[in-house]
Amino acid sequence: MKIAIVGASGYTGVELLRVLQLYPDIEINQIISRQYTGKKLKEIFPHFSSSKLKDLIFSEETDIEASDFYFLCLPHEPSVELVKKLLEKNKKVVDLSAAYRIKNPAAYPEYYEFEHKYPDILLKAAYGLPEIYREQIRQADIVANPGCYPTATLLALYPAVKEKVIAENNVVVNALSGISGAGRGLKQQFHYPEAFGNAYAYSPIKHRHIPEMEDVLKNIYGDSITVRFTPHILPVSRGMTSTVIYKTNLSKQQLVELYRLEYRYEPFIRFCDTPPQIKNVIGSNYCDIYVDKDEKTGQAVVITAIDNLGKGASTQAVQNFNLMTGRDEEYILKNLSDTSILFP
Missing domain, CATH: 3.40.50.720 (NAD(P)-binding Rossmann-like Domain)
Structure with a gap:
């Protein structure tokens, strides 16, 4: 081929x-x-x-x-x-x-x-x-x-949307990405003196990935779900994390069981007992997921981490x-080494 x-x-x-x-x-x-x-x-x-x-x-x-x-x-x-x-x-x-x-x-x-x-x-x-x-x-x-932000966000939402356990048809997403997500083109805010030691939100009201996420969510859910999405830039080359918040009547234990059941056969989903770190997914095709609930507010908190150049x-x-092409889905990717990454 x-x-x-x-x-x-x-x-x-x-x-x-x-x-x-x-x-x-x-x-x-x-x-x-x-x-x-x-x-x-x-x-x-x-x-x-x-x-x-x-x-x-x-x-x-x-x-x-x-x-x-x-x-x-x-x-x-x-x-x-x-x-x-x-x-x-x-x-x-x-x-x-x-x-x-x-x-x-x-x-x-x-x-x-x-x-x-x-x-x-x-x-x-x-x-x-x-x-x-x-x-x-x-x-x-x-x-x-898919885009990197939608990948990290949709994987955080899919089990809850599929099973219709979101109490209100809106979700709040705060996501942070490495600078490589902006591509190799030269832009002042991504030059080293500007980016080093810096972090900031951008396109907080009308980001291009919002219709992509809402389109997929509607396809799964059968009705519109509004996404309140705010992306941020981190002073790292690659990797991203997405924190997704939504109201639910399920308990934390029920939520965790729902996510683990839905993703039990997924080769590139890994569950974490603590919020995931981007360093653990760099160079890989994995999505690390953490599921929790804030009982005070009744809100689920689902956090994912992916490599924006990898799974993203x-x-x-x-x-x-x-x-x-009819190959094993995990072929090459399951044991992919990060030793030859150009932009660590």
Whole structure:
């Protein structure tokens, strides 16, 4: 099987290369980056110098005929068009942008400032969160890989939403992410002197991930659930944590039992007796979960930790790849080492 990574020089593209190089039965035959066209992988990322991929050369344009499977690590609007072209050629695609995550096309002009031209493909795209949509992913030609914040948040909510134990149809989410979530583009607030020793909230009222989360929750619940979401930046390279609060009539013990029962067969969900730490998930595809209840307020407190470049992006994309190609879902990912991480 021949694999293409489009946008291969960004954080998520490099993370895909780190993981996919471990597969003995695939060939990565296209890495696309206009910024580094004509350069060898090892020239730009020296930590690949001993990898079998070291002499791969970055191409400027994507050949939509040359590969069997395409990972797209592009901005949203270019992905919209490229996905359509690839599907017309009967290719399988995991898209790591937001181009096909939200089923309602009206959300795109409001939150992403462009009109979505292909609502038919929106309906066909499987949302790439295996813990919820595993069977749809297995059958899909196009999988919309979730955002990092929605992954951490939806995994914290899914059992409660599925079993309808949220007493009011709204949840409060406070999430914190490493700086790599903003991508490799240069922005002043992410320069080292600005970011070191600093932390701050951003987009506290109308963040782009809100319609994505609310869309999935409505699909599960059958009714609208309002998400009060506030994201924050942490002065770390990677990793994120999401604290989710909602009213419930269940006791703490009932909540814990509900979550453990729902996720009992999930290979990448780990339960913690204390609030999870991002250091324990860096470089992995795991989501660590802590479930508790504040009896004074009647509110559940569910905290998750993931690697925003891992389960929040690239390793989850590989998990979806495994499902889409008939592999064991845990293949390579279960024992993934973090020793070759480029951005620790």
